Amino acid sequence: MKGKPAISPAYMTATYKFDSSDDLIDVVQSQEGYIYSRWDNPSVKEVEEAVAHLEGYECGIGFSSGMAAISTAVLSHICAGSRIVAMQEIYGGTYELFNDILPKLSVDTTLINCFDTGQLMAQIDKGLDILYLESPTNPLLRVVDIDPLVRSAKAKGAVIMMDNTFASPINQRPLDMGVDVVIHSATKYLGGHHDITAGLVCCNKAAHDKIWHYKKILGGVMDPMTAFLIMRGLRTLELRIARHNENAMKIARFLESHPKVKTTYYPGLESHPDHEVAKRQMKGFGGMLSFDVDGDFDQTKTVMDHLKLISLATSLGGVTSLANQPITNTHVALSPENRKKAGVSESLVRLSVGIEDADLLIQDLDQALAVALG
Numbered sequence: 001m002k003g004k005p006a007i008s009p010a011y012m013t014a015t016y017k018f019d020s021s022d023d024l025i026d027v028v029q030s031q032e033g034y035i036y037s038r039w040d041n042p043s044v045k046e047v048e049e050a051v052a053h054l055e056g057y058e059c060g061i062g063f064s065s066g067m068a069a070i071s072t073a074v075l076s077h078i079c080a081g082s083r084i085v086a087m088q089e090i091y092g093g094t095y096e097l098f099n100d101i102l103p104k105l106s107v108d109t110t111l112i113n114c115f116d117t118g119q120l121m122a123q124i125d126k127g128l129d130i131l132y133l134e135s136p137t138n139p140l141l142r143v144v145d146i147d148p149l150v151r152s153a154k155a156k157g158a159v160i161m162m163d164n165t166f167a168s169p170i171n172q173r174p175l176d177m178g179v180d181v182v183i184h185s186a187t188k189y190l191g192g193h194h195d196i197t198a199g200l201v202c203c204n205k206a207a208h209d210k211i212w213h214y215k216k217i218l219g220g221v222m223d224p225m226t227a228f229l230i231m232r233g234l235r236t237l238e239l240r241i242a243r244h245n246e247n248a249m250k251i252a253r254f255l256e257s258h259p260k261v262k263t264t265y266y267p268g269l270e271s272h273p274d275h276e277v278a279k280r281q282m283k284g285f286g287g288m289l290s291f292d293v294d295g296d297f298d299q300t301k302t303v304m305d306h307l308k309l310i311s312l313a314t315s316l317g318g319v320t321s322l323a324n325q326p327i328t329n330t331h332v333a334l335s336p337e338n339r340k341k342a343g344v345s346e347s348l349v350r351l352s353v354g355i356e357d358a359d360l361l362i363q364d365l366d367q368a369l370a371v372a373l374g
């Protein structure tokens with residue numbers, strides 16, 4: 001029949017059939033072709049190639065979640081006695097991996113405040129196997145000057161890994177900063193619609209072969225339907241990110257001038273401590289921002305409870321806006337002392353700005369602040 005599907009289907013298949021034993025033997029030996037979907041799947045491959053292309057790397061690998069991507073990428077590059085230096089401000093799940101699990105495998109993980117540059121450099125100079133970075137950080141959107149850290153770690157022969165979830169490949173290109181392995185929670189901007197859980201890694205062929213081997217064994221693979229939905233998300237990624245950037249900037253300006261808001265944290269604001277680094281390192285400032293309400297815990301909770309258009313939820317990076325009070329969920333496990341260090345106050349609100357009409361979002365925030373704080 002003439003006419004082909006314009007869009008690739010979700011290849012919902014666990015395995016692949018062969019016309020002859022010789023064909024099967026050939027694919028197993030050459031690893032060119034499909035054998036079993038825990039190894040490779042055409043729908044997943046399409047996403048892997050698309051995201052690798054966006055990030056500028058040779059290869060991509062799909063995972064069942066951002067944490068599967070992170071844990072598999074890290075495990076494939078270490079053994080007992082390895083040493084990882086990371087920023088303290090990394091994603092909570094990554095922090096737990098480094099703090100609770102890897103030390104049990106005799107892996108030395110050193111977590112340093114990302115703005116204690118002297119200490120970070122000193123730890124890198126001691127020698128390391130992996131330097132693990134994340135920027136902008138959660139929830140204060142601090143932007144880490146990546147370049148000097150990468151240079152020092154490279155001189156020590158380390159593999160540089162970076163979580164690029166918050167920025168997205170449109171706003172930040174870790175490849176240009178010398179990063180070896182880029183990681184995404186595709187649950188966030190890549191998928192973009194709050195309807196899937198997935199992860200991706202982008203890297204060169206040598207790192208790909210290591211990580212792919214571990215993925216195949218550990219088994220945290222992306223499923224074909226999820227891959228189909230990520231492909232759909234990717235078709236609007238650039239447009240979505242442009243709107244996320246624009247909306248977040250408008251809302252940040254509104255909050256910054258609001259009498260009931262103490263501080264607004266958005267790298268696009270001139271008042272942000274890392275604005276200059278962000279201008280140099282990022283192509284857009286992103287859709288994430290945080291702010292401190294001029295009130296106590298209960299008043300902040302009241303703001304949360306009166307948002308109408310913006311949903312009270314954890315997660316980020318989707319078309320609809322989400323807000324949360326980090327102290328009640330994402331940062332609940334931190335001790336009061338560590339919370340203070342991380343800048344997570346009782347009145348802090350994190351906002352994942354969606355692509356709705358910015359004026360409606362501003363109205364929503366304005367009325368909720370008015371109910372809580374008069």
Ligand SMILES: *Cc1c(COP(=O)(O)O)cnc(C)c1O
Pocket residue numbers: 065066067068091093163165166185186187188197198199
């Ligand atoms: C959400 C998130 C992760 C974890 O991704 P999951 O898909 O939830 O496993 C990792 N890093 C960052 C920065 C995230 O926001």
